Amino acid sequence: MAEVNIQRLEKHYGAFHAVRGIDLEIPDGEFTVLVGPSGCGKSTLLRTIAGLEEASGGSISINGKVVNDDRPRDRDVAMVFQDYALYPHMTVANNIGFGLKARKMPKAEIEKRVGEAAQMLGIVPLLERFPRQLSGGQRQRVAIGRAIVRNPSIFLFDEPLSNLDAQLRDEMRGEIKRLHQDIATTMIYVTHDQIEAMTLADRIVLMRDGLIEQQGAPLDLFERPATTFVAGFLGSPKMSFLPGRLGARDGQVGVAVGEHFMPLPQGRAPDTVKGEKSVLLGLRPEHISRAQGEAPTPGSVRYDALIDLVQPTGSRSYATFRLGREPVVAELQAHDVSRAGQKLALDINMNRASIFDAETGRAI
Amino acid sequence: MAARGSSFLSQRRLASIGRYLLLGFFLLFVLAPIYWMFNTSIKPSSDYLAIPPVWFPDEPTLVHYEAALFTYRGLQGIINSLIVSLSATALSALLGTLMAYSLARFNTGGQHLSFWVLSQRFLPPVGIVLPVFLIYRNLGIHDTHFGLIMAYTVFTLPVSVWMMFAYFRQMPKSMEEAALVDGWTRWQAFWRVAVPLAAPAIVAAAVFAFIACWTEFFFALVLTGRTAFTLPTVFRSFIGFQGAQYGEAAALAIVSLGPSIVLGVLAQKHLVRGLTLGAVRG
């Protein structure tokens, strides 16, 4: 059980500034996912928490104690590596028990714990095998077993699913989530995959260029992205961004995209609009649907779209059309759209639309 | 089309005949001196000057082996060579692995330290051996196993370090990191995880160090005398006595070929790395 408190953390590699002054509080028992594109500093941050990298500045505290100068062994953390880092020259049983051996635990006690862990993970028949004889999924279970026999105060995961094929990845993701439900230990998980982040996290910390871009509950980030970067990173297919001008027309506040004026419903529009402002209008595919009935539902804008690309996925189809000059993707029922060149009336739900300052990229 | 196809084929056949001819000649070139040496070693002295040469003696004999090993103290040379080569190999592999790990994992001393070690490999031995000879005389360790072991350790270190350096560089470090997180110290992670994982490379580096020591002549020539002399230096005894010692020289050569060739051929997978100090992976 542990809470982690990070203050103004910095990490340099020579001239490269990997982490640029991060403040982060991770409450006890929370599943935190550090997510971002490669090179954003998420792995470095995780490794610094583990003690595998030395902080260049700032502090890391675990349970209120500053651990900057503690060796990894003294931090009571466990880590699941991208390649699992199982010891190839040891059996599964020895792999799992290796951390206990470091604690000079009696042999019998180690065996007992390893047995229990293997029981819980369903890998008892594998105990005498070597890592090279295991499948990807089995390796991950061993890696998890290595952590749970110690019951450390923090679990760290460094992209543990990125080496697996798509199907196994979905399965293993479920296992990790279940693990957290069962033991409720603080977990910090690094990934570049936004779906992993969304599905696993109690809280997502979205990083970019060594800084935290936004943090919060997954749905908060998804629905109220603070910046275009966050909005673009989360969600697939990506949010479409339309350059436009925010202003009032006929007493209604809205965004003009090309010649289309798209009024914003009450509550979504900013309270005061002085003159006009360059903005980016962000529309998610799932916020656009096929028009139903005579008039659009309140808060929606009807648009007669000329579809120029259809990508069916089975249950849904992604249709691309142009609004003004920009392409926009809509997620429609599979049978709502059949082919490119089709004309289709669409309702755009402006209640859910995001508006960003065109210069700063920050949400308005 | 058909004509073109067949001429193309015959061109290929010609090329492949050329290939086998070349390889055949080269094999002959490589094997001839070794065979002749073997032939000499079992040939009675009376066959030496026969014309045409005796390609295989009618009455093979082992007298030359006996003389080489006992009269010319070849056996003592073998024993000394084993003592010196094995000790220096063990030291070189150990120190080389330690240093290489530090260079590969922590970039210790930056590029300078690794280049400095590498440059030792290219120092002309004659520049080192003269002063070492004087120093050894002053210290009283001239013509001792210890002195030669130390010299050979330094002599083989660059190759050991660089071979292991290249190996550690391409070995993932996550297993050692897992050990650190698991509660072990760096030393323990090194001995219990990194060293066992690098064992094949350490063995390969040791094999090349052993071959280098076993076949070395110049240092042994200068740094040893009547006591600690190694096998290659025994061949001094066969110089200058026109003809009389051919059999003994050949016999001793054949005896000394065994260990290094067997080890070398066994380690051939690592040969490219050994020859290029790990610069090429092979």
Add this chain to the structure above:
Amino acid sequence: MAEVFRITPMEAAGAPPRLSSLAAWSERHFKWLLVAPAVLLILALSIYPLVFSLVVSFINYDFQVPGHDFVGLRNFERVIADPVARRSLVITAFLSGTSVIIEFGLGLLVALAMVKSFRGRGLVMSILIVPLFISPVIVGQAWTLMLQRPFGPTNYVLSQILGQEVTISWLTQAPWLYISLILADVWQWTPFMFVILLAGLTAIPNNLYEAAELDGVGAWDAFRWITLPHLMPMILLALTFRLLDAIRMFDTIFIMTGGGPGTQTYTATYYLYTIGFAQFNLSQATAGSWLFLIFTALVVILLVRRLLKVEPV
């Protein structure tokens, strides 16, 4: 793998026992403690001797006579003024240069012949590398046995092939003795070239040749435009490494010609060895070896540094 696991948390194992202060100290200085033994040994047996030899080269060193005079650059001047010394440098350059070029050409041919697999390739490979594991002394001995008149079979075989009596004194007569020395070196070290070049050839992706064949490129052009450029880093590496070893040539000469007749086959190393250990003129020998060292160091710095940049380790 489909069954669902349930984890009940175990008792926390906590952190391992604290380190003793000595262990903590050695942990802190881990990376330096790892390099220390090797560095100290190299300092003691390579750097200290070099410094010591520099001192010796500036004085008048003699075992028998205690106390030494400082003689300035006189030892260096003597070496430079010695025609045998200058000639030995030329001989070194000639023997090593010629050997290395022949080894390279022959090694490249054999490597090209070995690149495609055929039955028995593994065995041929094992035989071809054997010379690399033989002491140069024994190589010298083996070729002495092959060439020495009247014992060796070489003259006899040549007579049979040429159909006329051949009576070459391979080890005592110029230019044959140079050829003999080069022959021994080529025998021992062609495999070195061959092994490295073969590794380079094997690393060239085959689809380049397939694409070239589809484009109608001939064998020679494929060699010129695909093989050579890809092989170039390896060629440079092999040539440099080999050359730096070849200029130390000593062992085969010691056995085959003893530097003679006269001083005709003195290489730099052989010359310095003779000055130091036959004439016991140690100061002059150390001065000479420093000159040779500087000469080698220049080659190392020029060639090896560049190479290691070409070929990232």
